[in-house]
Amino acid sequence: xxxxxxxxxxxxxxxxxxxxxxxxxxxxxxxxxxxxxxxxxxxxxxxxxxxxxxxxxxxxxxxxxxxxxxxxxxxxxxxxxxxxxxxxxxxxxxxxxxxxxxxxxxxxxxxxxxxxxxxxxxxxxxxxxxxxxxxxxxxxxxxxxxxxxxxxxxxxxxxxxxxxxxxxxxxxxxxxxxxxxxxxxxxxxxxxxxxxxxxxxxxxxxxxxxxxxxxxxxxxxxxxxxxxxxxxxxxxxxxxxxxxxxxxxxxxxxxxxxxxxxxxxxxxxxxxxxxxxxxxxxxxxxxxxxxxxxxxxxxxxxxxxxxxxxxxxxxxxxxxxxxxxxxxxxxxxxxxxxxxxxxxxxxxxxxxxxxxx
Numbered sequence: 001x002x003x004x005x006x007x008x009x010x011x012x013x014x015x016x017x018x019x020x021x022x023x024x025x026x027x028x029x030x031x032x033x034x035x036x037x038x039x040x041x042x043x044x045x046x047x048x049x050x051x052x053x054x055x056x057x058x059x060x061x062x063x064x065x066x067x068x069x070x071x072x073x074x075x076x077x078x079x080x081x082x083x084x085x086x087x088x089x090x091x092x093x094x095x096x097x098x099x100x101x102x103x104x105x106x107x108x109x110x111x112x113x114x115x116x117x118x119x120x121x122x123x124x125x126x127x128x129x130x131x132x133x134x135x136x137x138x139x140x141x142x143x144x145x146x147x148x149x150x151x152x153x154x155x156x157x158x159x160x161x162x163x164x165x166x167x168x169x170x171x172x173x174x175x176x177x178x179x180x181x182x183x184x185x186x187x188x189x190x191x192x193x194x195x196x197x198x199x200x201x202x203x204x205x206x207x208x209x210x211x212x213x214x215x216x217x218x219x220x221x222x223x224x225x226x227x228x229x230x231x232x233x234x235x236x237x238x239x240x241x242x243x244x245x246x247x248x249x250x251x252x253x254x255x256x257x258x259x260x261x262x263x264x265x266x267x268x269x270x271x272x273x274x275x276x277x278x279x280x281x282x283x284x285x286x287x288x289x290x291x292x293x294x295x296x297x298x299x300x301x302x303x304x305x306x307x308x309x310x311x312x313x314x315x316x317x318x319x320x321x322x323x324x325x326x327x328x329x330x331x332x333x334x335x336x337x338x339x340x341x342x343x344x345x346x347x348x349x350x351x352x353x354x355x356x357x
Contacts (some may be wrong), residue, residue: 059102075097136259199313205306206306211233212230247265265305284302
């Protein structure tokens with residue numbers, strides 16, 4: 001099984017070793033030339049970590065030093081992440097993966113050196129929001145921290161990595177992405193050439209209450225006795241929902257789906273083929289405002305309330321313009337980012353030692 005791995009965390013589109021936390025919710029089935037960088041601004045963050053005597057230097061520059069132990073830590077983290085997803089790193093590609101990881105370590109040093117105070121403040125703000133979103137996917141902070149331990153990543157390191165990635169995303173945004181301009185004409189051409197993509201199928205907006213019948217971390221199934229208790233609870237809440245109690249409040253108080261609980265059980269609009277079959281079969285038969293029976297899926301017992309049905313329709317150019325420009329800008333960023341990073345490496349005199357290209 002292949003591990004999807006690209007340089008610099010999918011070109012800043014995600015956070016290395018965070019893929020495990022992008023869990024599908026139980027309802028769904030299943031991104032002008034730069035001035036030379038002064039050497040005085042290149043003080044490496046890793047300088048605070050004194051290398052152990054005899055460790056192998058694997059990348060060096062004006063003042064940047066990357067040691068073997070740093071690479072080993074990064075590789076171990078990636079390996080643990082792969083294992084958490086039931087995958088393994090192909091040993092035959094280890095040298096290639098290590099080279100990419102070393103480049104990531106170097107690029108991180110270079111980007112963080114260019115970060116302004118504003119970049120760091122914005123990065124911290126973004127990371128705090130992202131951390132809150134990730135925690136909300138778990139039944140408790142304790143469960144979240146346990147999973148980090150299982151991945152071999154201390155909580156403090158996880159948070160530090162979030163802040164780091166968010167900060168150098170701000171640097172790349174300021175120095176590369178924000179300088180990419182997409183004209184209305186280019187956007188219109190994209191819209192015309194891809195007209196079939198700008199349509200929406202019939203969708204439904206739902207709220208749900210979920211009572212899980214498997215452990216959210218281990219996926220271990222509950223015993224028949226435990227399932228019986230959950231079903232009794234679901235039946236009791238169904239009676240209250242149909243009696244007119246506020247469904248959103250019931251979801252906040254009782255739902256065990258961390259992805260929707262704090263939103264009153266509301267799920268983003270979904271189309272056919274995007275939900276578990278049992279859910280889909282019931283959702284499209286409901287009338288607006290109606291509450292479903294208790295529905296059993298592999299995740300547990302669900303109660304649905306239909307907010308509204310959204311008919312199929314085309315998306316107008318004016319509606320799509322902002323997203324089209326963002327998409328085209330990200331595509332151009334993917335072209336410019338490797339060139340930008342190589343420029344930073346050249347300015348810093350980076351050399352990779354003893355690693356295959």
